[in-house]
Amino acid sequence: MDKKKYITEPERKTEIIAEHDVIVVGGGPAGLCAAIASSRNGADTMLIEKNDFLGGQWTNPYSSYPGSHAFGISFQNYDGKQIIKGIGWEIIQRLMKKGGVAPLMKRKKDHVKFRGKAGTYLKYPEGSCNGPAILIPENLKGFALDLIEEENITLLLHTWAVDVIKKDNEIRGIIIQSKSGRQAILSKRVIDCSADADIAAAAGAPCKKESKDELWEMDYGLILGNINNKKVAQFLQENPDFLTASTYGGYHGWKERVEGDARITKDRMAVKTRFHRHEVSPGRKNAPILNNALGYTTGDPTNVRDLTNAEIEGRKDALKELAWLKENIPGYEYCIAIDRIGLGIRESRKIIGEYVITAKDVAGGKLFRDSIGLNNMPFDMHFADGSWINKFFKKTSEIPYRSLIPKEIDNLLVAGRCISCTHVAQSALRKVPICLATGEAAGTAAALSIKMNTLPRKLAVEDLQEKLRKQGAIVKLNEAPDWKCK
Incomplete structure (x- = not known):
């Protein structure tokens, strides 16, 4: 028997304040790249962010530490190849010119050769870079606002996306809540970069969430x-x-x-x-x-x-x-x-998409026909009991477009840490560089699907891949260039 108490809210009219081609929910690294990619591909784009700034966990100094989630191993693999470029890398390079990122440093011969109880660390080529050392959060926050203005993206800060507008299995827009009250925004596509799959869950898309005892701390x-x-x-x-x-x-x-x-x-x-x-x-x-x-x-x-x-x-x-x-x-x-x-926050909901990336895929360096980006991050498992395991892999895996497409719901794409993957796989795929890559892919796919008058799940992946290449993204492992300290 249900012991919860309820009230029934009265029916009310909700004002439609705007209509856009694409709405991106969440202004973290995934959402920022998604919005820019969408706008650059001709879509009238709106970005919704609950905080008073953009950048999300990318502005968290603990994610901007030397060689941490944001940088270091994540932008190159153990074969000395650069594996993340595109819009995310463009942002970093432009920030470096503005003094918002500490300079690149070359690895010395004996750097990072380590094996221990908590994890296994592999050695990088001598002379390779460890990536930008530290990203300065306030610089990124300011630069992100400049980018939004530069790309003619409509921005709403201090705004929560609380529900969806849906007809049958198609999303037609979102409901927002802010100091202005409850309002509606219509759109042709929605990209969920909320990190918690909030929009996907509200739309009724299948999602998975581990128990409290299993979620990463x-x-x-x-x-x-x-x-x-x-x-x-x-x-x-x-x-x-x-x-x-x-x-x-x-x-x-x-x-x-x-x-x-x-x-x-x-x-x-x-x-x-x-x-x-x-x-x-x-x-x-x-x-x-x-x-x-x-x-x-x-x-x-x-x-x-x-x-x-x-x-x-x-x-x-x-x-x-x-x-x-x-x-x-x-x-x-x-x-x-x-x-x-x-x-x-390391983990919460994840969508169950058209493909679920597994730990075996990550560890084994699986390649996909519909790849939209690369991953070389380790399993970084922070258990609820306080223990920790970090395991690196020599192989680089590809990220399939299908992992951005939720089952059952159309006109919705997902990017960031809540893409379709298993619990252990997510410990690698949640990192900032992967969010940058999946965000750019989702934003590009949303805009292309509108242009081609097709659903995102039916979009020809070859067209998406070609567009990503033209934008400078690395789509397939065999396309990865040599990494150089620049």
């Missing part, structure tokens, strides 16, 4: 300032017991669980605190210093009570670590929290 971060970086580095060199073996310059590798020959150099160090798996890096020379105090938490990111609890517990945990750093690490005596990173 969330983290919460504070950005720390007023740190004497030289003092920190000197202390760590003189007190190696405080160091963690790090392959990425202060991000991965925990001394308690990892054994190996990871290289620790003067400008690439991490602090081991007494808190579970919390890291702080003094930064890389010639790059901005982004120091984070982190808290870890679990829960269902689609449940508001769990999100509330995660914010509370995560902040408490991060503040405890900040206090420990001030007390134990010289250079942090006068450290303060200058900003919040907020919750870093």
Whole structure:
């Protein structure tokens, strides 16, 4: 028997405030690239974002750390080939010219040769680049707004997409909620870049979500300032017991669980605190210093009570670590929290699409006839019990267009971390570079399908692939160029 209580809301008219060819929901890395691709291909495009800025997790400094989710291994494979280009790479290059990304650095001969209990790390070619070291969040936020204006995209910030307008199995638009109230926007196509498959779920598309005990854990971060970086580095060199073996310059590798020959150099160090798996890096020379105090938490990111609890517990945990750093690490005596990173959510809903990418596909480097991009990211599994496994693979896999197409619902595409894949596969495919690639593909497909008067699921993939190539994207593995430090 259902013990829940309900009310019946009165019927009401909802004002239609706009009509567009394509609506993109979510202004993170996937949504930003989707909107730009859609507009460049001739579609009248609107971008909806719940926050007061664009960039999503790409503006999260913890995703902009040296070699982390945003950069490093993710833009090149172990054969020295560049695997992500297109609009996402264009954004990075333009940001570099504006000083919004730290410079590329060449790997030395003995860099990243490491095997340990927590994971397996493969060695890159000598002289290859580790990707842009650190992306500066506020620079990206400002530049993203410039791009939206440049591409003539209609933007709504502070706006939640809360429902869909649907006839039979076809989406015809969305319902939004903001300070202006409840409003409707009509469209020919909708691209769900919400990260949580919110639009797909609202439309009734089949989705999958793991249990709370299975979902990858969330983290919460504070950005720390007023740190004497030289003092920190000197202390760590003189007190190696405080160091963690790090392959990425202060991000991965925990001394308690990892054994190996990871290289620790003067400008690439991490602090081991007494808190579970919390890291702080003094930064890389010639790059901005982004120091984070982190808290870890679990829960269902689609449940508001769990999100509330995660914010509370995560902040408490991060503040405890900040206090420990001030007390134990010289250079942090006068450290303060200058900003919040907020919750870093790794996983929630995923659509069940026309193809479900598996862990075997990722690990085995599977190639697809309908490939729209490449992936070389590892399985990065952060379990709810706090344990962690990171496993890299020599092979590079392709991402099929079918994984962006939900079953049963038409005129809808999906990009970002909620594309169609299994739980373990998602631990690799959720990373920023993959979001950039899937976003560009979804935006291009939406616009092309309108031009060709066909449903996205019936779009000739050869036409989509050719258009992506013309935009500079890398579609197939055999097309990947040599990576060079530029």
